[in-house]
Amino acid sequence: MRFLKLLYLLLVDTGQSIWLFLPGRKKRLGGKRTMAKLILSTGNIVSGGPSIIRKPGAYRSNLELTNSLRSNFLAAQEDYATAAADDEAQDGKLHANGGVENGAAKSNGNALHVNTETGGRPPVSVWTAEEDGALYVPRIDWSEAGLQEEPSQYSITVKLFFLPSASVERRAQFAKEALDLVLKELDAPAIDLLIVSFPGMSFEGDCEWEADRHNAVQGNDEQELATWAAIEDLHRAGLAKSIGLAEFGSEKLARFLQRVQVRPSVNQINIKNCCNVPPPLTKLAKEEGIELLAHSDCIDILPEGTLRELLGQGLGGAGILADPETGAGGLKGDLAPQWVAKYTAVVRDRGVIENKGYFAGAELTEG
Amino acid sequence: MGLLALGTALDWPEAKTKAHHVRAWGIKQLLEIWNKAKVKERDAMLWGDEVEYLVVTYSKDDPKVLLSLRQADILAALAGDKDLAKEVTPPASPVFHPEFGRFMLEATPGKPWGIDFKELLHVEPDMKLRYVHQSARVRILLLTRRRRAIAKDHMLPNEYPITLTTFPRIGSPGVFTEPHYPVSGPKLRSQFVPDEIANPHIRFPTLAANIRSRRGRKVQVNVPVFRDENTPWPWKDPTVNYDLHNWPEDDDVRNGAAPDNFIHMDAMAFGMGSCCLQITFQAKNITEGRKMYDQLSPLGPILLALTAATPIYKGFLADTDVRWNQISKAVDDRTAEELGEKPLQNDRWRIPKSRYASNSTYISEDPRLREEYLDPNLVIDPEIKQQLLDGGMDDRLATHFAHLFIRDPIVIFNEDLEVLDLSKTDHFENIQSTNWQHMRFKPPPADNNIGWRVEFRPMEIQITDFENAAFSVFMVLITRVILSFDLNFYIPITKVDENMETAHKRDAVLQEKFWFRRNLFSSRPSRGSGSGTNTPRSGGGGSRANSRPPSPVGPVEDEYKLMTVNEVINGDEEGEFPGLIPLVESYLDSVNVDVATRCQLARYLDLIRKRANGELWTAARWIREFVKGHEGYRRDSVVSEEVNKDLVGKVIEIGEREARGEGFKGLGRGVEKLLGGF
Structure with a gap:
């Protein structure tokens, strides 16, 4: 060597x-x-x-x-x-x-x-x-991988961004790959929450009301449902204790919920200055027991x-x-980013972020 | 204030002879608790706020607003209310405590808060006021809007709990308390306030009397007067009585205790009668506690300036904005020798600061703590330090306690000196809790499983519970940011002292600059440098997190510079210094917070952002402008009864608005500059 x-x-x-x-x-x-x-x-x-x-x-x-x-x-x-x-x-x-x-x-x-x-x-x-x-x-x-205390002391969240340039069919593989890397990096047997973010969706507008309306026609329901099935598998395998979505407005979420086996426990939305979550979304989330989390992530996270x-x-x-x-x-050759995984490990009862980082997968094609 | 055991309190001459006894036992108790608790690990982040209230009597028809001295009756009513306990559990009902001033109440949450972000939103409702008449509807509201409401519920209809730091006309000639008592009593010997102004519990008058006695004269609380257009100059405090001959201490003013251009006050009540907003945090272990103590220290003066709320004393506009130095002087028990006014003969050392002052030590064993940050002239008791070292304590912590233990205990109960009880901490606490520094490092109490705690003490109480919640929650988030991002706020401790003085200046929040560290981030841990010094994970396993950086190099003077509060809080324009609020936002971006909580937290951060950048006024500024704009003000620095009544009336009105959840719009008198659109 x-x-x-x-x-x-x-x-x-x-x-x-x-x-x-x-x-x-x-x-x-x-x-x-x-x-x-x-x-x-x-x-x-x-x-x-x-x-x-x-x-x-x-x-x-x-x-x-x-x-x-x-x-x-x-x-x-x-x-x-x-x-x-x-x-x-x-x-x-x-x-x-x-x-x-x-x-x-x-x-x-x-x-x-x-x-x-x-x-x-x-x-x-x-x-x-x-x-x-x-x-x-x-x-x-x-x-040097691992956390300072027992993994059970942490709340570990992974947000997985599927990127627009990547193959939809291989999302299951990407998800497994990303999750494996995080688990290896944190030396933990499972994570607490896996949030998936699909390309082409946003929750942005001058006001959240507008965002909710725009959102209804964004993304691709079929592809997202197919991907969700793979995410459900990770949950069933015990690797992600709960699973969630990002950027789903009320209409999209309602459609989605009718067709999934494992329900998302959270829906992460991007809120801007006006802190008015559209009432239909608040109502739906409350009825369905889905927690609305705030985030400020960029949709086009790795162009x-x-x-x-x-x-x-x-x-x-x-x-x-x-x-x-x-x-x-x-x-x-041509370089195509495929996914990004943001992970955080927060000490549960102390609110201290001990570890936060990103993995990103990309593919280089020569030919 | 704790420690309200009953017994025979010794007068100073006798207490003095027992001081060494108390210190010796206090150190034994400290070593006992330190040995027991130094291995405590993984305590949860718990925290509590303390809000102190003045109780005033006010009615629209009465030209006078007065301090109510019914503390004992109110507390008795609170304690005797069985419905209260029933109604407000869960969660636990707030706890009310007596304070030094008989016109004060202190309220704390019934149980400590955790770090669940949703729980942060419970703080404000808990603090809030609901006017409680006898209707059932309001009874129900009690469940959610509690602390201030509960206090109000147990007062007379014309009594109100308000959160001004000081009562503007305390100590003014004439009647300012209900009931009224004559001044010049045997305990305080004050020519401005009666003995009855202090809590009658034996501890409090003894504290005041023994401080006076140890000092050899009355305390001198002199605060520079604000010079307005019509203020006579030089200004001689017109309320000082030079012809009083009841007590030997009445000579003080004839001996120059009341210099020109200063508002003169002469009793502990002028300081200890101030209301503060204090936050106590539980650390996961002693190491984290020591780190938080150090890292929060340099933030003290910044938060003091940012919460400034004390521009009036004894009926005059002062030229300073905060309460701190007045409290410091109000409990200053140093003798002439200790003050350096006479050569040392009977006393052991000169002491540069009052027992109530900015803290003089850093206590962490953090490798980022450079020797140069420490005060080379720190006064310590070398014998005490040696005892602690012999007991196994490390040098830095031993130095800290040997510094606190240069003080005498002030209140000693004879009964406590019979047997040394190592399962208690009373003697240790006797010294510890009368060192009122801007940070306090609190060992666990002897008798339960509470962890190591750190108390952040400099903030001034704010007029509304919204503001008090905002500053409390902000400080909680700052501690999480410090620990998560491993921030480094160290500057030489003497620069913190300097900042503390700067924070007193009028409108320091906008007009002054403070020493602050340029680079808060530790240097990047190099690969392969090993794991941190945190709680070891059983069964090994390292972490990339928090690897210790290499020792810093370069001149200490290059590490800090003068910054405005706005730069510290919001970041500088060049983008070199990130600002505390952007750091808090980065933290919040990295944790899971529900939308409603995030929005409420954003409101809190917004308030602080705007106070720092001048968009909104501090309470001190608002009060000044209120006085200035009042038709009864004659530009002579005098805050008359009429102005005082309207000011307190406006504060009550703001409180009522808040209690009804109606916002602060349309209140006039500049309230919109204090509270904006919140």
């Missing part, structure tokens, strides 16, 4: 493609298309500083997500570059002691040296990881362009994707 890393550093320094060293990542899915799965993560953002702050006027979760992804990428690059440099130094010594050819160590030193001098990024493989057929950006040290920018070669990008102009420097 260490040897591979050394070799890798050498080759990156000479401009070789990183693809060489990530064998088995690409999957052939028929035809000429190849796909790669990316798992992006923010880590715990509650004690991570400014990315949690909601600035006046720009308070949507998409900013929180992109800011915290960006800062986590940067942090991982710093941390792992330092770790790699330490390893290098260590290796150099060992090699020298062992009488191994000095050239390798020297070159490595140069490689890192160049990076820091030019302000360039450390090599991608240092701070990302290939695991179970997915590229983790950044890599995750699962040995393709934003993701491309985050991972690209530009200023503030993570340098994972190839430069679209020159084709140089990283992964090539």
Whole structure:
């Protein structure tokens, strides 16, 4: 492994493609298309500083997500570059002691040296990881996963955003994938609440009344019901103690309730300054025992362009994707974000948010 | 105020000889409770508010509004009401307590609040006033609108509980209490207020008398007078009587106790008769409690300025806006030697602050706490500290208690000195509870399973329960924000003192700047730096959360700067400092809150936002403007009986409006600038 890393550093320094060293990542899915799965993560953002702050006027979760992804990428690059440099130094010594050819160590030193001098990024493989057929950006040290107290002390909520560019048929898979990641990250057997947010729906308007009317014709009932069945399965499997919806107005919710097996326990809506929930929705929620929760999340939480920018070669990008102009420097192809999972673990009887973060799944298609 | 045991209270000369005895036993009790409770873990977040009321008599036809001294009767009526207990359970009925002033009541919730967000909305109704006549309809309303209503229900028809910090004309010549008593009694020896103004329980007059006696003269509560167009200058307090010869202390004013341009007051009642809004939080363990104590300390002066409500004393407009320093002076028991006026001969040390003052210590073992934040001149009792260290306590906490224990106990009951009972904390509390600092770190009581608590004490009481609920809930949310985001508010403790002084200035909320930390966030924990110091999860298992940051570097002076209250609360324009309200909103965005609750919380945050940015006035500003705009005011700083009556009348009217749930619109007299569209 260490040897591979050394070799890798050498080759990156000479401009070789990183693809060489990530064998088995690409999957052939028929035809000429190849796909790669990316798992992006923010880590715990509650004690991570400014990315949690909601600035006046720009308070949507998409900013929180992109800011915290960006800062986590940067942090991982710093941390792992330092770790790699330490390893290098260590290796150099060992090699020298062992009488191994000095050239390798020297070159490595140069490689890192160049990076820091030019302000360039450390090599991608240092701070990302290939695991179970997915590229983790950044890599995750699962040995540090978990919460400080027993999982039962927490209320764990996951809000899963299905993104518009992703396949509707694969939503069940996405949901399982997302939930598994959160459970692994928090080292918990189950979560308390899983909220799903479908694309194309909003609860926005000058007033909530208007929002309720607009909402009635948004989304796609059939697709949402099909997805809900998969969410019900997660609930039945004991992975999510309760399940809920987001952005359902009174008409849509009424239609939905008639056709589901497991009823949503909450409906999350975006409220603006006028705190008037439309009476039909209040009434329905009360009658049906559905709690109306407030949120301020953005519907379009991770647009393709934003993701491309985050991972690209530009200023503030993570340098994972190839430069679209020159084709140089990283992964090539079309990048499609598929889902985003926001998770929070709140200590139940103390109201302290101990862990909050995001996972996002994306797929890169080359062909 | 607690601790109302009966017994033989010692007069000062004798109490003084027992002071060391009480301290020695107090330290033993402290070590006992500390040893027992230092391992307490995972206590829930519980909290309680204390609202203090003045009781006034008011009727439209009577030209005078007076302080009612019927506290004891009202409390007896409250205690004797069996229906009350029946009607208001569940939830538990509020608890009423006597306070120092015989015209005061203190009410607390019947049981502590939790952190369930819906529960936060119960606070305001609990505080609220419902005028209770004998009708059944109102009886039912009692169930929901309770605390103030219940108090009112047990008063005479012309008595009203109001939440002004001070009665504007307390201590003015003539009649200001009902019933009226002559001044210059043996306990207070005040030329402005009668002894009967204090709660008759032996503890209170003894407290006042022993403070005076220890000090060697009366307390001197001098507050600068506000200089208006027609205020004579230099201004000599016209109410001071220089010809009184009843007590030796009557010489005080002849010896310069009442300087020019200051409103002069001479009794504990002028300070301890003020009403405050205090919040106590239970921490999950001692570590979290110490952290909250430290982190809330720098917020004290900010919240003091933001809640300013005390612009009038003894019938004159003052040049300050808050009560704090007046209380500080009203219970200042320091001798001339301790004050540094005479060389030390009989006393042990010079003491820079009154027993009632901003706190002088940080107590957490947080690695972010730099040595430079501590006060290098902190006075401690080294022997006491050594005893605590020998008992196993760490240096920082031992220093804190060794600082509190530089004080003498003021009220000592002879009966308590016979046997040391380690299952009690009475001797410890004797010292602890007469250190009235702006934060208080409270060890668990001896006899139950309550956890470590922290009390936030600087806020001024607000006129309406809506405002009191808003500030209470805001502080609760701030504590959750501090713990969730692991915020760091540390600045040198002496800068907090400075801020406390700044908070007194007229309209400090808009006109002044306060030292505040620039960067609240801890540096990002580096990967692989291990887990935090929180409660360990049994069976191992780390967490990425709250990893300790590396020790800070760089000059301390670069860590803080002067900010306005608006910047602290709402954030700065450059976007460098986030602001407390945006942080609270970020917190609320991250937890599950139902829509109705979120909207109500938004109202509370809105009030605070607007008070900070000047869109709305503080109570202090409103009262000033009320006086200024009153036809009976002659621009001479005098708040006449006529103005006082109308002011209190307006406060009662606001309360009645609130009780009826009708909002505050159309009340006139600038009420819309105080309460806006709420």
